[in-house]
Amino acid sequence: MNIIVLGGGAFGTAIANELSVNTENNVVLFSRSQQKVDEINNCNTNKSCFPNKHLTKLLSATSDRNQLKNTDVILIALPSPVIIENLNALKSYFNEEALFVNLSKGLFSEGVTVVESIEKRLGIKNIVTLKGPSFSVEVMEHADTLLTLGYSTSKQYGIINTIIKNTSLFRIPHPSTKSAFDKNLNANANSMKPKETFNFFNQSPDLGINDKYLG
Numbered sequence: 762m763n764i765i766v767l768g769g770g771a772f773g774t775a776i777a778n779e780l781s782v783n784t785e786n787n788v789v790l791f792s793r794s795q796q797k798v799d800e801i802n803n804c805n806t807n808k809s810c811f812p813n814k815h816l817t818k819l820l821s822a823t824s825d826r827n828q829l830k831n832t833d834v835i836l837i838a839l840p841s842p843v844i845i846e847n848l849n850a851l852k853s854y855f856n857e858e859a860l861f862v863n864l865s866k867g868l869f870s871e872g873v874t875v876v877e878s879i880e881k882r883l884g885i886k887n888i889v890t891l892k893g894p895s896f897s898v899e900v901m902e903h904a905d906t907l908l909t910l911g912y913s914t915s916k917q918y919g920i921i922n923t924i925i926k927n928t929s930l931f932r933i934p935h936p937s938t939k940s941a942f943d944k945n946l947n948a949n950a951n952s953m954k955p956k957e958t959f960n961f962f963n964q965s966p967d968l969g970i971n972d973k974y975l976g
Contacts, residue, residue, distance in 0.1 A: 773838030
C-alpha cells in the first residue's frame with residue numbers, strides 16, 4: 762500500500778519509520794526541506810528530531826508533491842494551527858480515493874476538532890483520527906504507549922489494521938483487556954463521523970526488526 766506521511770517532525774518521522782517495517786507498505790515521508798529529504802534518503806537519519814537514532818532503510822522521503830497523486834493513505838502529522846493552510850496548498854495533488862489519517866492533537870475555536878475542520882473546510886470525508894497519550898520517542902523505542910483510532914466505516918478500520926500489521930503498533934492485548942478489545946473490534950462502524958474507537962498498543966514487533974511542519 763502506498764503511504765505518505767505529511768510532516769517531517771518527530772511524530773511524523775516515528776510513525777513513518779514504524780509503518781515501513783511492514784514490507785507490504787511503501788512509506789514516504791513528505792517534507793518541504795530538501796536538506797531533510799536528502800538526509801533521510803542518504804543517511805537514514807533525521808537528526809533534528811532523533812540525533813541518536815537510525816531510521817529503517819525501507820523508509821524514503823520526498824519533497825515532490827506529485828507523489829501524492831498515487832497515494833492510498835495520507836497521514837497528517839502537522840501542528841494543528843497550520844494543517845488547513847498546508848492541506849489547501851496540496852489539495853490539487855491528492856488522490857480522491859485516499860484515506861486521510863489525522864495524527865495531530867488540539868482543538869480549533871469553539872471546540873471544533875481537527876477532523877471536523879478538515880471535513881468542512883476542505884471537503885475531505887474519508888478521514889479517520891489516530892492519536893493518544895503517546896510521544897514520538899515511545900514509538901521509536903517501542904515503549905509501552907497507546908493510540909486510539911476513531912473511524913466511521915469498516916473499510917477504514919480494515920485499511921488501518923492492514924498497514925500496522927507486523928509493526929510495533931499492532932498487538933494482541935493482555936487477557937485483562939480482552940473484553941474491551943472485543944467490544945472495539947466488533948463495534949458497528951457505520952456512523953457518519955468517526956465515533957467508533959479502537960485501541961492499538963505499542964510493543965516490539967514480532968519480526969524482531971530493530972531498528973512541526975512539512976519539514
